[in-house]
Amino acid sequence: MTSTAGMKRPKDQVRAAYYDQLGVAFGKKVRARIHWIVREAKGEDILDVGCSGGLVPILLGREGKRVTGIDVSPEAIAEATSALKEEAASVQSVVMFSETNIMSFSANRQFDTVLMTEVLEHIGEPERVIQQAYTLVKPGGRLVVTVPFGVNDYADHKRTYYLKRLIEQLTPYGTIEKIERFDKWLGVTLVVQEHVQPGRMLSAEEVDWLEESFEFVERMHLAEVVRLKQVNKRLEQKTQHVAEIELRIVEQSNEQVKLEQQVSEINQQLEQLAQQYTLVLKRYEEALVSNMEVLEANEAWKSKYRSLANSKLGKVIVRYWKFRRKLSRRLARRR
Template sequence: MSKLIIDRVNEAYYGALGTDFSKKTRERINWIVTHVLGSKVLDIGCSQGINAILLGREGKKVDGIDISHESVEYAKTELGKEHPSVQASVSFKVSNFMTDQDIDTNYDTILLTEVLEHISDPDSFLKKTVSHLKPGGRLIVTVPFGINDFIDHKRTYYYSLLAEQLGAHFKIESFEYLGRWTGVICTAVQENNQSFYTAENTKQLEQGFYWLERDYMQRIGTLAGQAAKNEKELKELEKVKKSSEKIEVLYEELNRQIAEKDEYIRQLQIETVEVLNREEEALRAALAYSNKIEDLNRKVTNLEHRYNVLRKSRFGRVQLKYWELKKKIAGRGKK
């Protein structure tokens, strides 16, 4: 009965794990609860408690047990959201069915849903299950149909093995194929089972294989379509990658050209500063020369003024005459 990893059946039932999976889970659970007989029910491996709660809403007295503490706590939380009358009808507890001595007996129906594939010794388990059913009580079993490599699964069930294990302790009333699950209705009576391999059972088995293969084909088709889409997207990404590589090359070339232009501009700035410095020095020199010329012009103007003043005065004329005679004498002395 061990379910070491929590089964998320409640979440699947209410659509949290996807629409398609929710639909299949609802169909399976609805099949289970509609085949319950009587009002006293034991749900072995109750998981998150959806079967027990649905039956409790119909007024049935349900005891749910599971070895997983996490599952039972989840189930109790979900039960706490229900009407008080449902809470009074349903109980959950952590329990190992094979070792718990306090489990009641004389149940009208026992549910064994997605449990048997986890059991190492199904013969002992089913024998103990019979002891908790009243005579003529009903056992409802579901197991995965076909390969389901879950980490805690001990075996794969198709038809023969399941029929042999259940037929050793119960009268098998019917087999149902619920997509990727098998459902079996059994009765706790001491009667020999009819031959397992009837034409009707074989027909149902073939139909079960048909729907299982159809489901796999549909999933393969979906995956193939997704793969084709992924391949197309990958090609687009390759194009984008190539374009990105080209852009990166162009970007690097552009950066190189920008760097060259920046260096050219820097050199021009240096040369411009040098030219400006030289022009500034030339301008200062020209300004100094201009100042000298202006100074000389002022001196000449001053001398001309003084000369004119001298010419106009009597003393000045005498002095000018003196300078002229002196200049002539100086000239003769040189001869």
């Protein structure tokens, strides 16, 4: 499923996609391609070039086929080996993985089917790799190839494939038996033959197929453009809404600052009033104490007066002043 180039590659996600871990819709597309590859792997002895995480060899091993998976990536082989350990003993006995480049791979036999899925787009000189794969296929056996269909500009992709170039590269080694398109992938099955005339023109049926595929992919891209525009519009609306919320937050923050300033001023005024009130209370307390002393003094004089008035001398004096008042009133009436 991945390149045989020697550069370090990102982790392959085919297994995750196959089991819907990258979304149900994408998983359905990936399974359609993987299952086509499995169906096209005829015979009992299969070689998977660029096996990546080992998904296809394990699926074929579950059907009892003897499968060798090779890949130049040690991480890919480690992942494939780990996945194989989780399989039944019957699967482990017929599947093996090897960290090997196809150009240096040697076997003491030829294979019924050689798979090269998502390999050629990573190769600078794919003709050499196809020639090497051809030598590993039994006469009458199959070479099954898949590549991304059309523009697919990943960092480690070295070429774009439509139909004509792939047919030109494969037909010197046999007869094209089947051409399929799976969403954005192209699949070709070649029956290996000797003494095939190089070069081949596209048939009218293949041209029709290609034009229909172009229309399908173009409409798919146009639909994606429309979807992205809708997403962008929703994002703009959300951005505007967020901006309005942020503006309200700023306004509320400014209002809060003003309120905090007012509260601070009121607290200062209350503190001043409290200080003034404390001072008034202190003065009132002092005055109250002073008045209490005066009242206590008056009470002492009243007591002394009552004691004097009740004495014999006091009674005489009181009668005397009463007499004087009566006499003064009589004289005043006579006048």
